[in-house]
Amino acid sequence: MELAFVAGIVIGGVLAGVVFRNPEPVAIAASTRASLGALGIHDFTGLVPRELFTWRALTTPSGLFAIVGGGFLVGFGTAYAGGCTSGHGISGVANLEVPSFIALAAFFAGGLLGTFFLVPLALR
Amino acid sequence: MIDLRNSDRRREAPDGGAINLATEDRPTSRPSGELFGTEPSQGAHAPGLWVYLLVGVAFGFVLTKSEVISWFRIQEMFRFQGFHMYGVFATALPTATIGVQLLKRRWRRTLGGDAIVIPRKQLGKGVRYAVGGTIFGLGWALTGACPGPLFALLGSGVGVIVVAIVSAMLGTWTYGLLRGSLPH
Numbered sequence: 001m002e003l004a005f006v007a008g009i010v011i012g013g014v015l016a017g018v019v020f021r022n023p024e025p026v027a028i029a030a031s032t033r034a035s036l037g038a039l040g041i042h043d044f045t046g047l048v049p050r051e052l053f054t055w056r057a058l059t060t061p062s063g064l065f066a067i068v069g070g071g072f073l074v075g076f077g078t079a080y081a082g083g084c085t086s087g088h089g090i091s092g093v094a095n096l097e098v099p100s101f102i103a104l105a106a107f108f109a110g111g112l113l114g115t116f117f118l119v120p121l122a123l124r
Numbered sequence: 125m126i127d128l129r130n131s132d133r134r135r136e137a138p139d140g141g142a143i144n145l146a147t148e149d150r151p152t153s154r155p156s157g158e159l160f161g162t163e164p165s166q167g168a169h170a171p172g173l174w175v176y177l178l179v180g181v182a183f184g185f186v187l188t189k190s191e192v193i194s195w196f197r198i199q200e201m202f203r204f205q206g207f208h209m210y211g212v213f214a215t216a217l218p219t220a221t222i223g224v225q226l227l228k229r230r231w232r233r234t235l236g237g238d239a240i241v242i243p244r245k246q247l248g249k250g251v252r253y254a255v256g257g258t259i260f261g262l263g264w265a266l267t268g269a270c271p272g273p274l275f276a277l278l279g280s281g282v283g284v285i286v287v288a289i290v291s292a293m294l295g296t297w298t299y300g301l302l303r304g305s306l307p308h
Contacts, residue, residue, distance in 0.1 A: 004173040008180015009272055010279035015181065016188035017280020026191055028208075032200040047188075048195040048268060048282055055284050063284075070266030071288030074274070075295025077260025080306065081253055082245065084260065084270045088253075089213070092245065094220035099245040102253040110261020115202035118266050 017047065039123045052122070065122040081106070171235035187276040195268025202265055252308040263295075 025044045033044060043050040050057070057063030078084045081103050083092060089107060092100025190212055191197050201209035227240050234240055264270055267288050269277055274292065277285045299306075 001173065001176045004176035005180040005183075006275055008177040008182075009184035009187070009275040010180075011177070012181040012184020012186070013188050013193075013276035013279020014281075015279075016185045017276070020189075021280075022189075026194045026196045028194075028196045028200045029206040031205045032196065032203055035203055035205070036196070036199060044196065046282075047191065047193060047277065047280060053195070053282055053284055058284055058287060066266050067284060067288045068291045070263045071274075071291030072295040072298075073259055073263025074267055074270060074288070075263075075292030075297075076299050077256050077258070077263055077295070078271055078292075079296040079299035080256025081260055082256070084272070085264070086270070086272060088257070090216050090220045091224070094217060094224045095242055097245050099247050099250065099253045102250050103257040106254045106257025107261040107264065110258035110263075111198075111202045111265045112261075113258070114262040114265025115199060118262055119199070122266065 039120055041123070062122050062124075066119075069122075077110070175235060183272065184276045184279060187273050188280050193269055193273035193276045193280070198265065198268040248308050252306070255307070263292075 026047060028044070036049070041049045041051055052063050052066045054063070058067055074084075081088065083100070083103060085107065088097075088100040088103040093104055187193050192209065192212055197206075197209055200206040224242070228242070232240055260270070267274070269285070269288070271292065274285055274289050278289065
């Protein structure tokens with residue numbers, strides 16, 4: 001069942017990201033472009049920066065750190081916290097669960113640390 | 125979604141004892157799925173796999189089209205430079221709140237006929253939520269994706285994300301190994 005659900009997410013990604021693809025770049029704020037440009041991100045054409053998320057990037061320290069390191073932290077953290085953005089952040093908070101409020105605050109704190117310390121570190 | 129959580133609980137049961145939470149309130153006149161014990165949804169009245177697939181397709185489509193799977197959007201959010209992500213959360217939350225209330229008060233059965241029970245999360249010392257949550261957040265900023273979006277990204281053509289998915293599974297597995305010695 002979970003596998004069917006996950007397979008569905010992949011298919012949904014194919015439909016929205018390939019079949020009915022938005023050809024425009026993600027319309028992020030100019031200030032974000034500037035901040036990321038200063039860190040060495042210049043390709044804004046896809047959903048993710050090519051500097052980090054291609055097979056070629058995987059062979060660089062930056063890509064390896066973001067893809068393998070980031071993936072590991074996501075998996076470990078989700079299991080440890082007992083939920084992710086949708087499980088705690090949306091479903092849990094919607095059900096007014098105290099643990100989910102703590103988790104959501106921690107997600108954000110970790111995200112800020114990651115954005116201002118790990119991402120610059122990865123792109124050095 | 126709720127049904128998935130239920131089945132997660134049931135699987136956890138042997139070590140966590142959570143099965144009581146998930147099964148106590150079930151109606152006595154249960155469909156024959158009961159015969160299958162821990163996997164009632166495999167029973168005669170269980171919805172087909174295509175239902176799960178279809179919900180997944182809808183979820184993946186919305187994740188992708190709303191751009192919440194975009195590394196750029198995540199960066200914009202954590203840098204407080206745009207409203208987009210906050211807007212998505214601000215609409216998802218009321219929708220989920222209404223949804224949860226409807227599931228509790230009105231549509232209290234799954235398609236398979238099981239009672240929908242959302243087990244309360246155990247607070248404990250709260251360490252797991254604070255520490256685990258922070259670790260997750262670090263990874264969220266780096267990959268720009270949480271577990272669901274990883275699969276949506278794969279579908280939308282970012283092939284290398286499969287490495288992040290494998291790495292995330294290794295992370296989950298590592299947690300499984302260390303579980304006993306970690307504070308919760």
